[in-house]
Structure formats: C-alpha cells, structure tokens
Amino acid sequence: MAARSSTGINRGYGWYLIPGLVLFTLFIFAPFVANIVVSFTRWSGIGMPTWIGLANYQKAITDTTFWLSFRNNLSLIVAMTVIPTLLGLFLAAFLxxxxxxxxxxxxASFFRAAYYVPQVIPVVVAAVVWRWMYQPDWGVINYLLGMVGLEAWQQNWLGDKTTAMPAVMAVMVWIQLGYPLVIFMAGLQRIDPEMYEAAALDGATWFRRFRSITVWLLMPEIFVVVLTTMIHALKVFAPIYAMTTGGPGNATIVAAYFSYKNFFERSQVGYGAAVATVLTTVILIVAVLQVRYQTQQESWEG
Amino acid sequence: MSYATRNRFSNFMAIAMLTALLLLMLGPLLMILLNSFKSEPEYLTRGPLALPLTWSLDSIRLAWNRINYPTVLGNSLYISLLSSLLAIVISLFNAYAMGIGKVRGATFFLIFFIIAITLPGEALIYPQYYLFKWAGLYDTRLAVIVILATLNSAFGTYLLTSVFRAFPRELVEAAMIDGAGPFTLLWRMVVPIALPSLSVLFVFFFIWTFNEFFLALIFLVSNSKQTVPLAIALTKSERGVVITMQSASSMLGIIPCILFFVLFQRTLTRGVTAGSIK
Structure with missing residues (x-):
C-alpha cells in the first residue's frame, strides 16, 4: 500500500519541471558551457572562433591588468565585507x-532603518549620486572641504590614480553598512538580556561582554554576512561602470568590468570569457564554503 | 560629576555619534533632494548646502524630459512585472515537482539551481548576447524579461522547494486518494497554502528586476527601451551638463525605490532577516 501510493504520487509531476529546465538550459546552462568553450579560443565575436587551447589563460597569468583587477576585488572585499561587518557588529550591539x-x-529602530536606506536604492543610482558629489569643480565633497578651510585636501577624487580606488571603496561601505546591521540586530533578539545583566554584575566591561557574548552568539549571522558579501564584492560591476569605467588608467578596474571590456570594447571575446571563467571559479569556491557551512548548521540543529 | 549627570552626558554623546553617522548615511540623499529644486546659477553662487531661494521645478522638468522618465519608468515597471510573474510560475512548477512530487534526481537539479544563483553575469553574457542577436530578439525588452525570470527562478526554486518539502505528506496523500490529479492538487491545495511565500518572492523578484543594471545595459540599446537605472547611469556628469539636472535625475531614480520600500517594508525586512534572501 505504502509503496503503491508513493509511486502514484510521483507520477505526473515530472512534466512540471519541463518549462523550468528548457529556460534554464537555454539561458543559463548552455551559455555557461559555451562561455567556457569560447575561453579556449581566439574570437572577435564575428565569424568562427579559432581554437587556441590554454593560450588565453597563459596570457592572463602574465597580464598585469588581469592581476590588478582581482587585487581591486580584494579591496572591494575590504570595503564590502570587512568594514561593514565589523562596523555593523559594533553598531548593532550598541543600538x-x-x-x-x-x-x-x-x-534604536529609527537609526537602524535610516542606516538601511542606501541598501534600498539601486546600486547604480547610488554610484551616480556619489559621482555627482565627488565632481572636482563643483562637487559637494570639495565644497565642504573648502568651507572648513581644508582647500589643500580638495582632490579630483575619481580622476586621480591615488584617490580613485579609496573613493570607490568609501561608496561601497556607505551602500553596504545597512545589510549586516539589520541581520545582526535581528540575530540579537535571540540573546537573553539576563545573560548580559549577570555578566555586568560579575564586573564584565561593555567591550568584554561584546566580545564574549554578542560576537559569539552572532557567529551564524556573521558567517552568512561574510560569505554573501564576499560574493557580492567579487561580482561588482555597476558602480565601476557608473563612477570610473575602470579608470583613471586601470586604477579601479575589477574582474567583472575587465571581462566586459574584453567582450564589448576590445572584441577579445575569448580572453573576456577566460577572465569570466576564472572569476566564476573564485566565486564558486566561496559559494561551496557557504553551502557546506549551512548544511553543517542544519545537521547541528536537526 | 554625579552619577546622573555622567549618565546624561554619555547618553548625549551616544546620540551625537549616532546622529553624525546618520548625516553621513542620509546626507548624500538630502543633497540630491535639496539641489533638485535649485537652478544651476543658484547652485554655483550659493553652494550645495543652501536652501533654495525659490523652489523651482525647472531642473526636475529638465531631467524628466532628458531621460524621458515616463517611458523609462513604464519600461521598468513592464519588465519587472512580467519577469517576476514568469519567475514565480517557473519557481512554483519546479518546486512543486521537486518538493511535493519528489521526482527522481531532485537533489541533482537543486544543486544545479543553487550554482546558477551564484554565477556572475559575465560568465553567461556573451553567449546570451549572441543567442538573442541570432534569434533577432536583441534590443527587446523580452530578452531581459526571460533571462532575468530564469535567473530569479533559480533562487525561487531553491526557496520554495524547502518550503514544499516541509509540507505535510498526509494532506498530499489524502488528496491523491480522493483522486486529485497533479494539477488539481497544485491549484486547489498547494497554491493557496503557499500564497504568503509566493507574495514575498514576488516582491523580491520585482525589486531585483527593477534595480537590475547589467543585462539592461547589454540588451537595451535604444533609448525608447531603457529602464530607469540604465537611463540615469547614462546621463553623464561632465562640464556642460546642468548640475542640478543631474541631481534631479538621480532623485527620479531614488523615488520609486523609496516608495517600494515604504510599501513593502514588512515583507522586505522579514525576507532580509530570514538570512538566506539577498
């Protein structure tokens, strides 16, 4: 009886997977495989690609722009993962x-909501807002510096090699801060206030309680935030497109933008595909860590 | 200092620090709001911080016409609505087959969908671009609608499958014994019960699609097909482009999103704090 009912239940459901699998194959799976194949070719996007084996990858190893783009992604991990997570932890605990x-x-909820606002607007619009504020001649930032007598600090923020990347990083911190804050404050609801009071009675300072109770209890949230924002930082494209187009020179180029540039500006489709494949590999490694952590969590809970 | 004054002082310091950060977080948006109602000469003579002498709508009108706001907003809403609906239907079907139907190979497919969520757009874009050019569907809103629906449905499938796996088996089996076919079961039982999850998903899909930039940039080349974020990113911030018009066009990009946020605040915060979303 049990066996019959379970086969009966499984019959007729496979059809429901068909629309999803067709679209998935057409728009995700096939392009993904095609992109990997293209990465082993020289191709301008017109005519037939020429098979060149691993040459694009060999080229990448010696290409300083390739390495620079991934190094800038590391800077973005600092701006989008490290700083917002640390700042978010302190702010959440403080609030x-x-x-x-x-x-x-x-x-407390007012400040949380207000700090979250930059998360609500499209990333590319946030970048346009900051590009407007960074403008060297009439932008708000240089105006404020002039107003308080710091004319010497005025810069062509996005147009100077030395300040462009830090200026982009500041924008990314501004955009990201609200995300860990909201997640951590939700996680803190689990904390029993009595535990805090007991620790305070035992003479623990605020910082000590923060380190040994708050951070410890928020570990699952910290892990989720760190891994998801790392993936976001590796994927960054729109803010670079809107603020600097990778410049000046290649000062703010990131992997996604470098790949786009090879595809659509330099007609080096094979090389662009190779850069995208390397980026995908890095992202998948981070994603696997995340899935492994989550399944571990579930097995602890269950 | 007495305990009470010291306490009051540190309260004051805390609020001062939080307010300073508040200014930093909201300042840029206030600047955009304030200067959208000024004329450029007034911006240049009185600076970005001054209140407008006369609240003028000229800059907003200029931006409105320049980015062709009604058209691009219409495009954004059209793309977001259709793409989200399609993504909901696909997610529902996939999750139904895997979570309730438990078809063979479900775990294998699920891993597929999870990988798809994390892929960077660059790893797919050139073949997608080539495919749509080949099919004669390049520079159509349809291209963006179906690609985004497919990408978003990967996430929807993952989320709904876990919801459906927790569905009480007795209910499903009882309905089967009463002779309900898969379609009746889906339409009469699963959809009504899953409606809250479906509506949360819909709000997320809608906002993600509305804010999307990369695919719009690649696929929507004619002005008449652009979306709001794309049109705003393409207004250049160079000398010769009216300064206050630039701030006004950013403002036009921010307003719909603030509206969505206010309208769906509960849904959104619930989703974000659920941990797995976003």
Missing amino acids: FDWVAPRVGSGA
Missing part, C-alpha cells in the same frame, strides 16, 4: 544593549 534600554527601542 541593542545601550541605546534601546537607555534612550528607547524606538530610537
């Missing part, structure tokens, strides 16, 4: 166990 009890929980 939760300092502001909420003394000033009121309304104030």
Whole structure:
C-alpha cells in the first residue's frame, strides 16, 4: 500500500519541471558551457572562433591588468565585507544593549532603518549620486572641504590614480553598512538580556561582554554576512561602470568590468570569457564554503 | 560629576555619534533632494548646502524630459512585472515537482539551481548576447524579461522547494486518494497554502528586476527601451551638463525605490532577516 501510493504520487509531476529546465538550459546552462568553450579560443565575436587551447589563460597569468583587477576585488572585499561587518557588529550591539534600554527601542529602530536606506536604492543610482558629489569643480565633497578651510585636501577624487580606488571603496561601505546591521540586530533578539545583566554584575566591561557574548552568539549571522558579501564584492560591476569605467588608467578596474571590456570594447571575446571563467571559479569556491557551512548548521540543529 | 549627570552626558554623546553617522548615511540623499529644486546659477553662487531661494521645478522638468522618465519608468515597471510573474510560475512548477512530487534526481537539479544563483553575469553574457542577436530578439525588452525570470527562478526554486518539502505528506496523500490529479492538487491545495511565500518572492523578484543594471545595459540599446537605472547611469556628469539636472535625475531614480520600500517594508525586512534572501 505504502509503496503503491508513493509511486502514484510521483507520477505526473515530472512534466512540471519541463518549462523550468528548457529556460534554464537555454539561458543559463548552455551559455555557461559555451562561455567556457569560447575561453579556449581566439574570437572577435564575428565569424568562427579559432581554437587556441590554454593560450588565453597563459596570457592572463602574465597580464598585469588581469592581476590588478582581482587585487581591486580584494579591496572591494575590504570595503564590502570587512568594514561593514565589523562596523555593523559594533553598531548593532550598541543600538541593542545601550541605546534601546537607555534612550528607547524606538530610537534604536529609527537609526537602524535610516542606516538601511542606501541598501534600498539601486546600486547604480547610488554610484551616480556619489559621482555627482565627488565632481572636482563643483562637487559637494570639495565644497565642504573648502568651507572648513581644508582647500589643500580638495582632490579630483575619481580622476586621480591615488584617490580613485579609496573613493570607490568609501561608496561601497556607505551602500553596504545597512545589510549586516539589520541581520545582526535581528540575530540579537535571540540573546537573553539576563545573560548580559549577570555578566555586568560579575564586573564584565561593555567591550568584554561584546566580545564574549554578542560576537559569539552572532557567529551564524556573521558567517552568512561574510560569505554573501564576499560574493557580492567579487561580482561588482555597476558602480565601476557608473563612477570610473575602470579608470583613471586601470586604477579601479575589477574582474567583472575587465571581462566586459574584453567582450564589448576590445572584441577579445575569448580572453573576456577566460577572465569570466576564472572569476566564476573564485566565486564558486566561496559559494561551496557557504553551502557546506549551512548544511553543517542544519545537521547541528536537526 | 554625579552619577546622573555622567549618565546624561554619555547618553548625549551616544546620540551625537549616532546622529553624525546618520548625516553621513542620509546626507548624500538630502543633497540630491535639496539641489533638485535649485537652478544651476543658484547652485554655483550659493553652494550645495543652501536652501533654495525659490523652489523651482525647472531642473526636475529638465531631467524628466532628458531621460524621458515616463517611458523609462513604464519600461521598468513592464519588465519587472512580467519577469517576476514568469519567475514565480517557473519557481512554483519546479518546486512543486521537486518538493511535493519528489521526482527522481531532485537533489541533482537543486544543486544545479543553487550554482546558477551564484554565477556572475559575465560568465553567461556573451553567449546570451549572441543567442538573442541570432534569434533577432536583441534590443527587446523580452530578452531581459526571460533571462532575468530564469535567473530569479533559480533562487525561487531553491526557496520554495524547502518550503514544499516541509509540507505535510498526509494532506498530499489524502488528496491523491480522493483522486486529485497533479494539477488539481497544485491549484486547489498547494497554491493557496503557499500564497504568503509566493507574495514575498514576488516582491523580491520585482525589486531585483527593477534595480537590475547589467543585462539592461547589454540588451537595451535604444533609448525608447531603457529602464530607469540604465537611463540615469547614462546621463553623464561632465562640464556642460546642468548640475542640478543631474541631481534631479538621480532623485527620479531614488523615488520609486523609496516608495517600494515604504510599501513593502514588512515583507522586505522579514525576507532580509530570514538570512538566506539577498
């Protein structure tokens, strides 16, 4: 009886996978495989590609722009993962166990919502806003510096090799901060306030409680935030397109933009495909770490 | 210092610090808002911080016409709506087959979909571009609609499958014994129960699609087909382009998103804090 009912239940459901699998094959799987194949060829996008084996990958190894683009992705990991996670932890703990009890929980949720606003607007629009503020002649940033007598600090922020990448990083911190903050504050709801009070009675300072209770209890959230934002940082394209187009020179080039440039500006489709394949590999390694961690969590919980 | 004054002082310091950060986080948006209502000469003489002498709509009108706001907003809404609906249907079908139907190889397919979520757009874009050119569908909104629907449905499938796997088996089996076919079961039982999850997914798909940039950049080359983020990114910030028009066009890009946020705040915060979304 049990066996019959389970085969009966499984019959007729396979059809429902067909639309999804057709679209998936056409728009994701086939392009993914084609891109890998193209990465072993020389191709301008017109005519037939020429098979050149691993030559594109060999070229990448000696190409300084290739390495620079991934190094800039590392800078973006600092701006989108490291700084927002650390700052978000402090802010979440501060709003939760300092502001909420003394000033009121309304104030805490107000600040949380306000800091989250940059997350709501499209990334590319945020980048356009900052490009406008960074403008050297009339932009808000240089205006403010002039107003407080720091004319010497005025810069062509996005147009100078030395300041362009830090300026982009600042924007990414601004965009990202709200995300870990909201996640961490939700996680803090699990914390029993009595544990804090007991620690305070034992004479633990705020920082000590922060380190040994808050951070420890938020470990699952920290892990999720770190891995997802790392993947986001590796995928960054739109802010670079809107603010610097990778320049000046190649000062702010990132892997995704470098690949795009090879595809659509330099007609080096094979090389662009190789860069995209390397980027995919790096992202998949981070993603595998995440899935492994999550399944581990589930097996602990279940 | 007495305990009470010290306490009041540190409260004051805390609020001051948080307010300073608040200015940093909201300042850029306030600057955009303030200067969208000025004329360029006024911006240049009185600076970006001054309140407008006369609140003028000229810069906004200029931006409105320059990016052709009604058209691009219409395109964005059209693409987001159709793409999200398609993504919902595909996610629902996939998850139904794998979560309730438990078809053979479900885990294998699921891994496929999870990998698809993490892929960078660059690893797919050139073949996609080539395919749509070949099919004569390059520079159509349809291209963006179907590609984004497929990409988003990978996430939807992953999420809904785990929801459906937790579905009580007794209910499903009871319905089967009553002679309900797969379609009746889906339409009469699974959809009504899963409606809350489906609506959360829909809101997320809609906002992701609305904010999407890369595919729009590659596929939508004619002005009449552009989306809001694309049109705004393409307004250049160089000398000779009216400064306050630039801020006004950014403002036009921010407003719909703030509206969505206010409208769907509960849904969104619930989704974000659920951890797996975004």
